[in-house]
Amino acid sequence: MITRRNLLVTGGATLLAGCDSLSDSPVLMSADEAHHFLQRSIVGRAALAREFRADQRSPRFRVNGTANPNTPSYSAMAANRFVDWRLAVDGLVARPLSLSLANLRSLPQRAQITRHDCVEGWSAIGKWQGPRLETLLQLAGLRPEARYIVLHCGDSIAGQPYYESIDLVDAFHPQTILAWAMNDAPLTVGHGAPVRLRVERQLGYKQAKYVMRVEAVATLDGIGKGKGGFWEDYNGYEWYAGI
């Protein structure tokens, strides 16, 4: 017998189950592109993220994502203070680069005190320093067909190598840097040593840590599962994380 109560409970459960199965529908996920378009159109491409005073920094900066890659090769480099580490800049560039940490430190530097916003909701403020990504791309000579910059990382989550990607608007943004220092000290392992990306107008999962290789590509199709990043490929997070 169908009682009103049963109907309500079943109806409610069906409604919720319906919601659950629709969560990854292309219609809902199209909102990411809409926000991307709206923000780029309204806010402006070169608008700066807020920068803070030194005394406004978080007393303690929470680590996001991987706390330690713990692979044999990474641990060996970390034990050696990353003197053997090289950053590859390749893909659609005229002159592929292989840069040491000393090379990165000798390039023109940018330092900024910015807020790191995790997709989960928490925020922390810290100071980051490193060369602008634009400087590296100009040294390498970006080819005209390049559309995205892919950051290949030294850590894995659930057996999948971490990677992230940004478009050229963010790659050439004045606050987009490859940070090797945090709060005036070399990056710790927890915060992505030796180098992490800072792309300040996007959420925390875009701030790729343990960067090993910067690759310029024309399309994201052949990278990972094609959605432009680890969290995008395996957990359905938005590629554009400005919102």
Place this chain on the structure above:
Amino acid sequence: MASDPGSGKDALVYRHRLITRLWHWINALAVFVMIGSGLMIFNAHPRLYWGHFGANYDPAWLELPRFPGWVTIPSHYSLSGARHWHLFFALVLAFGLLVYLLGSLANRHVQRDLRIRRRELSGRHLWADFRAHLALRFHDPESPRDYNIFQKLSYIGVLFVLLPVLILSGLALAPGMWPWIADLFGGRQSARSVHFIAMALLTGFVLVHLTLVMLAGPLDEVRSMITGWWRVPGTGERK
């Protein structure tokens, strides 16, 4: 007078125009989805702070247990799934409100139906209206089509304060938006707290609204929000 109790015929008045009815139901769906998916997003970090920053080592002014699956969208833990719902219906909510408010200024719904007259704010009028609510009389028999003062105040509060604050504080959380939006609230974590408080107030409005619809006669009230035509209470009751 619109009512004619002696005739036994329904006294129907056209109460809600098409744009009001359309927006009401689109917005009801949007608010339902925004609250459910927002609670799931909150579950990812169920702590609230004041200021620009705030994470686990920082003092939280509110820390709640996770909301249970029967109030969240999706019902199982999925931050990315909740964000898909939230970011899609954020556009429905924000642009729906914009179109509705512009339309309601153009068709004079706001000026005609929501304008508060000075006499309505007198202590005597407020008290009389309050007592009428307690007696479950929600409409002035002299002009039953008009909203009572508590309706006007709550609708104005929702349309011009709560919903805009929810939209603005939501945008303040987006790192890609202008930084001054977060600064308006005193920082991103303050904006997140304001977003949550405004959500709680809106949930309170929805619960009171639904309760009053039930008390005022759900069939007539819901019908009027679907067809636009509303039967004046106290008329046309067939014995």
